[in-house]
Amino acid sequence: MVSTALDRPDKFRIGRVFGDSFDIVGRNIGLCLGLSLLFSGVPELVRELWLWKSVAGVVAGAPQFSAQRVILGVAAWLISIVLGSILQAALVRAAIEDLQGKRPAIGDCLKTAFSVVLPVVGIALLIGLGVGLGCVLLVVPGIMLLLRWSVAIPIQVQERLGVFGSMARSRDLTKGCRWPLLGFWLILIIAAIAIRLVLSKVAVVFGLPAAFVVNALVTAVVSTITTVAPAVSYVELRPDQGRHQRRRTGGNLFMTKEFALTAS
Helix, strand or coil: CHHHHHHHCCCHHHHHHHHHHHHHHHCCCHHHHHEEEEEEEHHHHHHHHHHHHHHHHHHCCCCCCCCCHHHHHHHHHHHHHHHHHHHHHHHHHHHHHHHCCCCCHHCCCCCCCCCCHHHHHHHHHHHHHHHHHHHCCCHHHHHHHHCCCHHHHHHEEEEEEEEHHHHHHHHHCCCHHHHHHHHHHHHHHHHHHHHHHHHHHHHHHHHHHHHHHHHHHHHHHHHHHHHHHHHHHHHHHHHHHHHHHCEEEEEEEEECHCCCCCCC
C-alpha cells in the first residue's frame, strides 16, 4: 500500500526559504543589486533629494502646500509603484530561473517584467488597499490579508492568472501555512529595520549627502531580499514541492522534471 504522505506538500520551512534566497542573491549578485539600484535605490535617492529641497524651500518661505506639490507628490507615488512592480517582477523571474538551474539573464528578466507590469501594479494596489483598510480597522485583518496574498505577485509573474486569479491562487497556496509565513515576514521586516538603523547611524557620521547615498544603497539591498524571498516562498508553497527532490550541483539548485514550473 502506497503512503499518501508522498502526495502532501513539504512543510514550509523558514530557514530553507532564507537559505535559498541568500543563495540566489549570492549567485546573481550583479543582476539582483543592479536591478534594485536602478528601480529602487536611484529613485529613492532622487526622492530624498526632492524632499530635502522641498523642506529647504518651506524654510525659505515657499508655500507649504500648493497644487504643484500635490501633483508632483501623486506622480512620484505612481512612478514608485510602477518601478517597484517592475523590480518585483524582474527579480521573481530571476529567482525562479535560478531555482530551475538556469542562469538568469537581465534582458529576459526585464522582458518578463514589462510584459506583466500592469497586472502586477493592479495586485500591488489592491493588496495595499486591502491591507491598509484591514490595519485601520483592527490591525489583525490587515496582517491576515497580507499573508493571504503574500505570493500573488510571484504567481502572476510565473502563472499569468491575472489580478484576481493570482490573488485567489495565493489564498489557496498559503492556506495552512500562514503562521510560518507570519514568522517569516516578521524576521524579514525586523532584519530590514535593523539594517537601516545600523547603516543610518554610520551615515550620520559622514554627513547628510552620505546619508542619502547610504539610504539608497540600503533600499536596494532590502528591496532585493524582500522580493527574492517571497518568490522562494511561492516555490516552497507549491503543491508539487513535496514531490520534488532537491539537489545541489556546482552551486546551483536543480529540480526534478516534476517540479518544472510552467512559464508563459
